[in-house]
Every structure is written in C-alpha cells, then in structure tokens.
Amino acid sequence: MRTEIKTLFPTEVMFGSFNEELVTPVAQELLSNLDFSSGGDVSDISLLGNEHNLPELKKFFNNYVVEKFNEYTEKLFDHKLNINKCKFKAWSVNGASDYNLGFHNHSGAQLSAVFYFLVEHSNRTGGKIRFHDPRFNANRGMTEPFKFRHDDVEFLPRTGDFVIFPSYLYHSVSPFNGNIRLILPVDMFMDA
Numbered sequence: 001m002r003t004e005i006k007t008l009f010p011t012e013v014m015f016g017s018f019n020e021e022l023v024t025p026v027a028q029e030l031l032s033n034l035d036f037s038s039g040g041d042v043s044d045i046s047l048l049g050n051e052h053n054l055p056e057l058k059k060f061f062n063n064y065v066v067e068k069f070n071e072y073t074e075k076l077f078d079h080k081l082n083i084n085k086c087k088f089k090a091w092s093v094n095g096a097s098d099y100n101l102g103f104h105n106h107s108g109a110q111l112s113a114v115f116y117f118l119v120e121h122s123n124r125t126g127g128k129i130r131f132h133d134p135r136f137n138a139n140r141g142m143t144e145p146f147k148f149r150h151d152d153v154e155f156l157p158r159t160g161d162f163v164i165f166p167s168y169l170y171h172s173v174s175p176f177n178g179n180i181r182l183i184l185p186v187d188m189f190m191d192a
C-alpha cells in the first residue's frame with residue numbers, strides 16, 4: 001500500500017529588502033511632500049498618478065517595485081507580467097505611536113505589496129504585519145498539538161524591507177509604539 005501527502009493550495013508570500021540608500025530618497029520625498037497630519041493614509045488617488053509630483057517615488061516604482069512584482073509572478077507562474085496591461089495603486093501611511101490596523105484584505109486587486117521606507121525598529125516598537133491563515137475555519141476543532149499549522153505568521157519589518165502577497169490574504173498590523181513607520185502599500189490589478 002502506498003500513501004502520499006501533498007500540500008495543496010499554498011499561499012506564497014515574498015519577503016525581501018532593499019539597501020537603505022535606495023529607499024532613503026523616497027522616504028525624504030514622501031515626508032516633505034505629503035501631509036500626514038491626520039495620522040493615517042495619504043491619498044485616495046494613487047501617488048503614481050500625475051496629480052502628484054513625486055519623481056523619486058516614480059523612479060523607485062519603475063526600477064524596483066515593478067521588478068519585484070515581475071520576480072514574484074515569474075517564480076510562481078513562469079510568466080512575465082505585461083506591465084502596460086496592469087494597473088497599480090500606491091498610497092502611503094505614516095503610522096505614529098498607537099498605530100494599528102485590523103484584519104483586512106485588498107479587495108479588487110490580485111497582488112499586494114508593502115514597502116517599508118522608514119521604520120523605527122526595536123523589540124519594543126511592535127508594528128508586526130500578521131498574515132492570517134486564508135483557509136477560514138481550517139483550525140476548527142484542532143486541539144493543542146495540531147493547532148500550530150494555523151498560527152498567524154508575523155513579520156517585524158525594518159527600513160528597506162518589503163512583502164508581496166496575494167491580495168486575498170487577510171492581514172493585520174499589531175500596535176506600533178514608535179515614532180515613525182512610513183510605508184508604501186501597492187495594489188496590482190491585472191488586466192491580462
């Protein structure tokens with residue numbers, strides 16, 4: 001008799017990082033051009049649009065963000081994106097003390113990313129992004145020795161880090177207790 005266990009329906013998350021010298025000019029540009037005084041998201045309109053004059057951000061986006069989305073799709077699907085047929089939305093969040101974000105996903109998009117441009121980092125500051133098992137109720141009835149496979153996956157970001165994940169994946173951010181957490185979330189909408 002032969003048995004085999006295959007892992008079906010995995011959810012791939014890409015983790016990576018950039019050197020600080022690549023992200024610092026973008027962080028400086030965002031901080032000096034955007035008004036974060038309300039303490040939350042900036043822009044209903046994508047920061048990549050012509051309404052915003054953010055050349056460093058656009059350069060970073062064209063040179064690196066697109067490349068990382070491409071790397072993700074090439075590795076997973078063996079298929080290079082046709083960037084001209086994709087739409088992107090990027091906004092910015094500068095979380096100060098007490099910032100946190102509840103359980104959510106990014107409706108309408110296919111892939112999402114978060115680029116961490118400037119993040120105060122220590123064990124005390126918190127601000128972990130937490131990915132939740134997308135198989136709802138998969139942990140139902142699981143007793144202690146079997147539950148661990150459904151635990152949230154946490155990631156404590158540093159300046160320069162990024163993550164790319166399928167937009168259906170629910171995630172949240174644990175309370176942040178530092179002074180600055182400047183990030184750029186990006187949603188990608190495939191047209192083809």
Ligand SMILES: [Fe+2]
Pocket residue numbers: 104105106171185
């Ligand atoms: Fe999100």
